[in-house]
Amino acid sequence: MVEKEHMNLAMIGHVDHGKSTLLGRLLTETGVIDPHVIEEYRKKAEAMGKATFEYAWVMDTLKDERERGITIDVAHQRFDTNKYYYTIVDCPGHRDFVKNMITGTSQADAAVLVVDAKDGIMAQTKEHVFLARTLGVSQLIIAINKMDRVNYDQKRYEELKKALLDLLKVVGYKEANITLIPVSAIDGENVSKRSDKLKWFDGPTLLEAMDLMKVPEKPIKLPLRIPVQDVYTITGVGTVPVGRVETGKIKKGDSVIFNPPGMKGEVKTIEMHHEEIPEAIPGDNIGWNVRGISRDDIRRGDVCGHVDTPPTVADEFTAQIVVLQHPSAITVGYTPVFHCHTAQVASTIIEISKKLDPKTGATIEENPDFIKAGDAAIIKVKPTRPLVIERVKEIPHLGRFAVRDMGQTVAAGMVMDIKEK
16 A cells, blocks of 8 residues: 655634634544544533534543543644645644644644634734745645534635735745635534535535645755754664754765764765664654764754755754744843754844734835734844754755744744854
8 A cells, every 4th residue: 555645734823713623523524533532522511511512522622531542642633634644733832833843843734724603813823824824835725614603604704815815925925725614523523524504615625625735846846954852872883863854865874964063974874763764854854873973073953964065053043933922021131042953042132123913914014113912023143052053045944943942932033044053
């Protein structure tokens, strides 16, 4: 049997617009979650006076009950369409979405944006759209959910569709990469089965729309970049860094360099799933042994590349960020921790060049004194120690970052330019 191609899917949208219910419905109808489980939740939900919440409940209760032996981990839940197998990048909250997306553990290849048919576009809808674009999600399915709340009215769907397309174009989406679908997660209309209540709609169901997505091309032609996740010492082999190939390819005999430390060597062996392989490509999680590199030379956050196209080490960099939350205001001199690929480096904001409109990216103010939650901005950053980072236009996989402070994701961003060390 030929293994289907794999895609990562993020579910995004305003908090009360029905993401969990839609996801629960989708996973149940595709046979991932046993209908008995849903039935059990439905009884519990009814007993508590929370009828119609059963699907959302599946998502929430799984989190609580996983510890008690129910073994569905929705965060990495696989489900199959005819064409692909999808992993849901489960992003219950706004912050999780950003953090998951930026740290690259789960770059989403596509996203389903859920919008309530009655409430329409909310602040978070706009932010999520801007973020999805900033974070490089190029294809979107928009599920206009809760059509039951507007009596499956075609007129309401059309006016919301127009408003959404206008918003998406402003942010930079191409209409060709957007699929809009009216659904009702609660009634199960147009999720995996066609709906009599939506006879006026001739497009795909949500499940069919997922087969219309395109697998992004593997970035094999870009320079090699493998962020180091861990470094092991294996008896008889020596030092073995492990990590995921983000771009390019690596093969036995290659001359490689680890930056920032600048350590060079030759690739002796590459292993994946405990088997030796001759070469590795983007998406492969590997361990690779390099002649002349010892345990003390490299650490998590270093990046391996070829000697002729070494990973870029930033002395300073210019970035576009979106501030997600901060108890006060962010000013010049602020030094939070920047998380980029596997690196975590405290970095100082040395200049706030421009404040931008987060929905359009247009400049609102030059050199503002501060920026706060909800603002987008262009800033200059100086890492407190050398950091490998790339321009998002050149190597997008290493050009995005999250800014963390006080145990939360404060901002998300991408690198526009770099002053190299």
